[in-house]
Amino acid sequence: MLIRRPPDLSTRDITDESLYLNRRAWLAAAGMVVSALPTSRLWAKTLSLGAPQDDKPTSYKDLTTYNNFYEFGTSKEQPAQNAGTLKTSPWTISVEGEVKKPAKYDFADLLKGLPTVGRTYRHRCVEGWSMVIPWNGIQLKDLVAKLEPTSNAKFIEFTTLMDEKQMPGQRSGVLPWPYVEGLRLDEAMHPLALIATGIYDKPLLNQNGAPLRLVTPWKYGFKGGKSIVRIRFLRTQPATTWNIQAPDEYGFYANVNPAVDHPRWSQARERRIGSLLKQATLPFNGYADQVASLYTGMDLRKNF
Amino acid sequence: MARPLAIVGGAVPGVLLVERFLRDDLGANPAEKLEHFTGTVALVTLLVCLTITPLRRLTHLNPLIRLRKPIGLWAFAYACMHFSCYLVFDQSLDLHEILHDIVKRPYITVGFSAFLILLSLALTSSTWSITKLGGRRWRGLHALIYLAGGLGVAHYLWSVKRDATVPDALGMILFVLLGLRFWRRPNVAQRQTNLSGS
Known part of the structure; x- marks a missing residue:
């Protein structure tokens, strides 16, 4: 039997043409708003909701405008704004302590004859953010070999330039100046440890620690002393800046360790620059296979 | 005139922030910038709110009191944005992690407590709440804004x-504002003597 039904659509349901056209205008406007949203890279990474990011190098712009270098101010932007006062040429490095020939070297002479390397490393800041940096430089072990430490040398210490005129941030007492960092000698001899002189095949910019800085990718970023003017070989562990400042918060070793929290905040996760959300932090910043053996038998909770 | 200005003006820092975010002008770590900026604005707005009463006493401009509610509500609004940044950007809305963090980390515990205070003040900010609670109780509750600060x-x-x-600077300002509040509490009895004396 045929059942008569009223038509599915009444005239009421048909959109008036003017409204229909209006909707097009709306869609166009919405499209404009969406296209005005920040670069797709940010959203693409964000939408992956905290999944581990690929280790694609961080943009040169981000690497050179988001820096911790208190000698030029305590905000992330200040080093890029203020580091112009640093004069990196000529640059002299004093080599002292338990070494066969203590001497002052010109920066270029010091590097002469040492093979240059390019290394892309993850960089994890103790504050909970991270980057991926394509470094250029030399292996620290090659430099140590060239400087010929004596058999008494057990530690190596790196001192940053101290000069209020060139580094205006040193006028504030925010840290005890000059900035000092150090490694155990066997850590310094590890093939991952680098003296960086460049990023993205360009010479280091001042805000990144020109003309030379330490890079130890399995440790928190603050271990990487910048704009180094003195290298000292020592029998005993050197006093290092953040460790002096807050011994309960920053250890001498400062190996990246998601299981050992900073006393005030968690170290389990990190925000990769370029992403809005956080991802898991890896033990030794993902370099455990290479470096964990350096610390066999050590209590990493105590030696944080 | 001043009241609509306060109602609209409170949106300005937020609008500027969103505009910079949409232009991708918040630097290498926009999540951190959004979180820090909204937190600082919340605290500064709260301090601005606390200057209303001392300012009113100083200038005898009684209508100033009408600015207190919109400014206070803006402080709460920025606290909400700040807390949302934390929930989304820092914790990816992981409820277990969030509760753990609030219990374990003193600076989170303290910040969350401040947020709860502002929440209860915002919920009781209507005239209806004042009549319902009674002036004395309402004032007692809303004195908690100093604790939140x-x-x-x-x-x-x-x-x-x-x-x-x-x-440090914000703490100093809060301290001064608190001091001003205690320094000269309008004492009804005293005021009456003053009046009869003159």
């Missing part, structure tokens, strides 16, 4: 790595 400053101080210039 103190907790906010502690939260800020505790979260910075080393440079505490800004939270």
